Amino acid sequence: METDTVRKTPAPYGQACSNCVKTKCRCVVREVGVCERSKYFAHRKQFLGSTCGLARTLISDLRLDKPKEPSGCPSLGPYDKGTEEVRATEGNRALLTVFALCTNVSKTFGYDLMPWSSQCEEAYDQLTKSIECEGDVVLVSLARLARIAVCAMEVYRRASEDSNFAQHATMAIEPLKLALHNLRTSFSPVILQHPEVAIYELALLQSPTPLVSPSSNPHSIFAPRRVEYLLACLETCKACCDYTLAGDVRDISATSMLIFPYCLKIAYKLAVLKDVPGWDPAIATATVDTVQCLEQIAVIAENANAKYKEETGEDSVFGEAAVMLRATAPNWRVPTVEQEQTVGDVSAPAWNCDIGGDFSLTDFADDFWLSGPMNF
Template sequence: MERVRPAAGYSSTYGQACMHCYKAKCRCVPSPRADSCERCHRLRKECLPSDSARRRNAHRSEESDTRIAQLEGRIEIMLSAMQSMAGSSGSSAEILRLLDEERIPLSTSRINDTPATSISTNPSISRVPKPATDPSPMVQARIDLSSPFPYSPSPPEPSLRHAEECLEFFRSQMLPYFPFINLIPDITAWQLHQNRPFLFQAILTVTTFSTQKRLARSEGLKRILFTSALLEVQSNIDLLLGLLTYLAWSTDAFLGRADLVSRLMMLAISLVYDMRLFKPLRLDTILMMTITQGQDYGGDQNPSDETVADFMERQRAVLACFVLSSNISSHLGRIDALRWTPQMEEALRIIETNTACLPDKAFAFQVRLQLLKQKAAHIREQNEIDRSRTSTASATTSMPGLLYLKTLREQLHGLISSFPPDIVQRGAFITHAHYVELYINQLAYSISCDSPPLNLSGPRSDGGHLPGFERLKCLWGSVESIKSWLDNFHKFSPSDLVGLPFHFWSQMILCVTILKYLSVLEDPAWNRQDVRNTVDLVAAIDLMIQKLDRVGIESSLQCDDSLFKLLSKLLSKCRVWAEARLSRASQMQDVEAGVNQGADPGETSQSSSIPDIDQMMWMQSMDLENDQWFEEALNLPSPFF
């Protein structure tokens, strides 16, 4: 049947264009001769009809129209349901259920320059959601995590329901232990993904407790960070908060990736500098940058556009960067902590007086604790400088540092007594305080370690203290601090341990290490048996192993490669060594004459002193998944064993 062409001068209707016009996506206008179109006549081409091809496409178009109509109908149903449930308490859960049933894909995109909703923890939440151990089970309702970024994470996107579980678990079980973000209770995963996409990705990563799955997700997080912070040279609060979240609950330091933690911490510090959170820019700097950049430098931070919530968010971020950099500096080395400034002191004062947000009091307490620890570390640095300037380190030159450390210890006790008793997770913060006291005591010991042994008949120093007695007092103070730390640790329920940040586990390992040294320390004035009677090393390790083994059971962690399994493995191997070493030390102590003759010179030299906590570099090489690391650490006379 011959195709009916429209009149000359009028475009062909849909499906009636010739083959050449159809392929070129051009308007097909029949020529007056009616045997071809004007375009084919002008180009001197044979005008061929395309009835068969267009009929197939028309059929596909009909199917698409039908599918679109079905989807529009479902969307109408969903909108009606959402409007009818608006204001009801169970609306969110019902909407999630309908989304899963209707299988409507949620495609979200990043909203640029949209201020985030103010974010505050709700520690009073009693319901403990199931931690996100396996993000692989998928439903059709998904959050498109790849839309804001050029690189998508390696693992599949989680369902909306799963994302809500991750957010709720982070908000109720993890954030209260380091409350540097103010997540309001009613913010949803979808809203957080829109306003803080990188922070949202970091939360999904730290709430994945399987080591292998977390590593896969962290690779995707690093690709996003590399693209945003380095290729696109972005500096914004979303990147900073997400990076701090990942660092706070990172497990990389225990998996042979301490160098990565240090590098990411340096990147976070650079973001703080670049966003001018560290200190305000000088006027001459602003003028010079404006001239060289050809624009108003810093104009994106107009104070008039900043809300109170935005201001508080930035203050918490810079203080969190200080706490994490200080912890990573002392536990892993390689970097220096963010320098404390008057602007940071003012930010801390603002956080302390913020009565509208109860978690801010706990966060300010954490910052004060870390500030005392950092001041003590500064004393160690000054003492090392003084020693390098003199050929011999006398007891007299150590006294100013010892007196200052004594002042810090008194300030610490005053801070602990002022901490509000009604703060949720108070035990975790007091545990941190005991570690800070251990740090100060060990530092005082290292300063006075060159003093002669305790001799009551010897001359007093200028400060009126016996150097040997001061050293002995520091050692016993360390024993008491470790005992207090362990007593608080035993009060944690296994489900509470899941949400603790990384520095808590570093503290646990370092407490066990120092207790090992104190239990076998060879010093004329030191009674090792009193240490064992006060804190038994083997018994303490046994209790920690039991607690860690119960974490996976009572917290419903559906994985066999969590950090808690690896820490339990580490402590189990430490127990075998500790039992043999303590038994041998007891036999040597019974035979006084054989202490120096029968002992290995290398072991004697190592057990006769205790290194600074900051100088235990074995933390940088720790890899709890590597059996070779365990073999080298157990067999070689390393600082750890």
């Protein structure tokens, strides 16, 4: 009896491993979904960091970030051929999903949480060749876009640390624009005709008419391009704010929660930006009213809190958010000329330093392209 039991052990063991891999891969996708769609995003960076850590742990536990056939290390345990098919489907999706998630969070934390590896490259190639649904197409596109974002972050870091590199940052931006163009040409007509895609494409890719002409300044040849970038940035901020304010805050993604305050910060910075040839801060003031946006999102948060209170009988995090937003909105009002003379440099990081809460995302002191000599 014991001999028969031992003889039959490998079969159920292999089946159990296969089911375990499938379950954990789905857990990875669900964890990413929790991070992207959580309605209780109260701890901000701590929540993102812990979720990314959990997702990366599952990836490592499944050995998706390691070679398929290890070099015979006994500590790795038996190698189950039955898991190869699972790894080629759910595993590839899970690996690329976690990479895209970690890339988005890396832009907030300032360092790489999950670098691109040969396993990611292999998963990308396999998933590209075996598209099974529309979600695979979106995931492959997100992975490519995440790789471009990683390169853009590296340019940002180098420019922030090296002033000489910052003066020639435009040369590093052109290859990124080419990569975005190549990605765009690979999209299907259905994706390109999507309304949200069209909005961002208009804001990012359409160049405004130059407002200034070259002068004797050695950097004047970059002045028109600089104004184009600033206008495109302003239009993108407006599109992001409009998108957030048009939806229900209960269904907003974690990524949008990060982007919305950052866009308000950039719009405010553009509204008080001085000494840039050809740039009129009044354009930013007329395009995005930061105070009005904060008041609108406060109303949306109050409505969401009321709906949750009807369902649960208790106030939610949105009630506290609405109070904080209303209290901080006046601090983001663009000052008049008289107020500027009294307060001083309103673009300095100390302008809103007395605001309570975690406002690290609204600190624009380290944005090399929005502060200093503007050497685009």
